[in-house]
Amino acid sequence: MPLAVVTGAYSYTGHAVARSLIARGWRVRTLTNRTSPLQTLDVDLERAPLQFDDPDALVTACRGADLFVNTYWIRYPRGGVGFDEAVANSAVLLASAVTAGVSRVVHVSVSNPSRDSALDYYRGKAQVEDVVRGLGVSHAVVRPTLVVGSHDILVNNIAWFLRRFPLFAMPGRGAYRVQPVTLDDVGEIVADAAAAKEDVTWDAAGPETVTFDALVRGVAAAIGRTRPIAHVPPRLAAALVRVVGVGLREVVLSKQELAGLMEERLVSSEPPRGRSSVMAWIAAHGEELGRRYASEVTRHFRRRRP
Numbered sequence: 191m192p193l194a195v196v197t198g199a200y201s202y203t204g205h206a207v208a209r210s211l212i213a214r215g216w217r218v219r220t221l222t223n224r225t226s227p228l229q230t231l232d233v234d235l236e237r238a239p240l241q242f243d244d245p246d247a248l249v250t251a252c253r254g255a256d257l258f259v260n261t262y263w264i265r266y267p268r269g270g271v272g273f274d275e276a277v278a279n280s281a282v283l284l285a286s287a288v289t290a291g292v293s294r295v296v297h298v299s300v301s302n303p304s305r306d307s308a309l310d311y312y313r314g315k316a317q318v319e320d321v322v323r324g325l326g327v328s329h330a331v332v333r334p335t336l337v338v339g340s341h342d343i344l345v346n347n348i349a350w351f352l353r354r355f356p357l358f359a360m361p362g363r364g365a366y367r368v369q370p371v372t373l374d375d376v377g378e379i380v381a382d383a384a385a386a387k388e389d390v391t392w393d394a395a396g397p398e399t400v401t402f403d404a405l406v407r408g409v410a411a412a413i414g415r416t417r418p419i420a421h422v423p424p425r426l427a428a429a430l431v432r433v434v435g436v437g438l439r440e441v442v443l444s445k446q447e448l449a450g451l452m453e454e455r456l457v458s459s460e461p462p463r464g465r466s467s468v469m470a471w472i473a474a475h476g477e478e479l480g481r482r483y484a485s486e487v488t489r490h491f492r493r494r495r496p
Contacts (some may be wrong), residue, residue, distance in 0.1 A: 193215045194257040194384070195287065199235055200224040202341055203298060203334070204261040206377030208235065211259075214381055221251055221283075228341050228494050242279040245286050252290035260284060260322075261298045263315070265486055266444040273314040280318045292464040294328040296384050296469060298376075301335045301369075301393055302455040311446040312455060319391075320414025329382035332376075334394040335456040338468045341484065345472065347442065348409050349480025351434075358410075361427035361448060364403030364419070369457045371396040372471055375464035382463075395458035396468050402451065408469050412476030424448065440487055 198204030199220035200419050205228060206216045212233060219236035227235075238251035252258060259367070262283060264276045271279070287295060301313035322329050338345050352358055353496050379394040400408070403419065410416050422430075428448060435442040450456065472479070 191215060191330050192256045192260060193217045193219060193254055195219050195221060195252050195255040195292070196259040196261070197221045197240060197283070198261045199231075200227040200237075201250075201261075202228065202339075202343075203337060203373070203376060204259070205231070206231060206339065206373045207259055207261065207298075207380045208377075210374075210377035210381035211257075211384065216257070219251070219255065220427070221248070240283075242282050245282055245289075248283060248286035249290045252287045252292060253482055255287070255292050257294050257296065258284075258287035258292040259296045259298070259380060259384065260310050263298075263300075265320075266441050266446070268441075269399075273310040277314045277317045277321075281321045284318075284321055287485045288327055292327065294330070294331065295322060295325060295386065296330045296496050298380060299333045300455075301333045301395065301458055303327055303333070304486065309446045309449055311444075312450060323389075328387075329389050330386060331391040332380050332394050333382050333392065333458075334371055334376050335396070335458055336368050336370040337373050337376050337394075338370045338471060339376075340475075342373070343398045343484045343486060344443075345405075345409060345477055346484045348406055349413050349415075350478075350483050351480075352406075352410050352413060352415045352417050353480045355417070358406060359430050359451050360403060360406065360419050360421045361424040361454060362422055365401050365405065366452045367401055368405060368451065368456050369395045369399045369462070370405070370468040371462075371464040372466040372468055375466050379463050392463060393458040393460045394464060395460070395462045396464035396466065397462045398467055398469060399457060400469065405469075408472055409476075409479065412472045412484050414476065424452065438483060438485070440483075440485055 199208035
């Protein structure tokens with residue numbers, strides 16, 4: 191049985207990738223600093239720590255693998271790790287996998303990265319793609335748009351706001367578009383990229399393109415909480431979100447995320463590889479959405495016991 195090493199299989203995107211690979215006959219080992227999975231898998235995974243300051247340990251953790259799938263990145267700077275550090279960490283991680291002898295690398299990036307972007311998030315993603323292409327091994331880059339599924343953060347927290355506040359503050363008119371993709375589809379697209387023989391760069395987007403306003407209204411309908419939508423200047427919306435974030439001790443929506451959303455960076459120019467309707471997924475899961483706030487800090491920075 192071939193071995194794949196997947197970063198973050200105890201978390202969100204990495205979990206979907208691991209599930210798809212296991213269904214196709216792979217044995218999966220994960221690199222993670224979580225002590226327990228965000229959601230369960232049908233099989234127990236081998237686990238090794240994700241420690242960027244010990245490349246030798248990373249090489250050992252990747253030894254014997256045929257495939258390396260990298261989902262590592264950060265949403266926003268925290269704990270002294272900014273986007274420049276995330277690029278450097280990614281380079282260490284990828285070089286360690288190649289040193290260990292993996293024959294193919296699949297890197298999960300983001301739709302519409304750019305070396306010239308004013309947004310560090312998207313510029314850093316482009317820089318890591320350059321690292322991948324310079325490794326000298328067979329590789330694929332998969333660029334998801336807005337990923338929606340179980341344990342999602344953005345859509346779940348939109349629902350959380352709609353459940354708890356009498357109105358929803360929409361940044362601007364909300365006419366900017368998104369092309370969301372289901373988490374399960376992303377797992378399958380990454381597994382397809384792993385199976386491809388050639389070097390490829392693929393977008394991972396779903397079949398629907400909707401405005402952000404329509405997305406929010408779809409979430410509201412799914413949870414049965416129709417709220418007035420107040421279209422406010424983006425700076426005011428960001429300030430309101432920051433106030434809530436202080437109470438939650440959380441970055442609810444970063445400036446870079448809001449800017450990328452309004453610049454329509456979460457829309458693909460390629461034919462969609464995702465097959466499932468995100469709006470149908472939201473409608474089917476309305477009962478569970480927004481019951482609890484999905485905390486990035488709790489998920490990634492607070493250690494949990496098994």
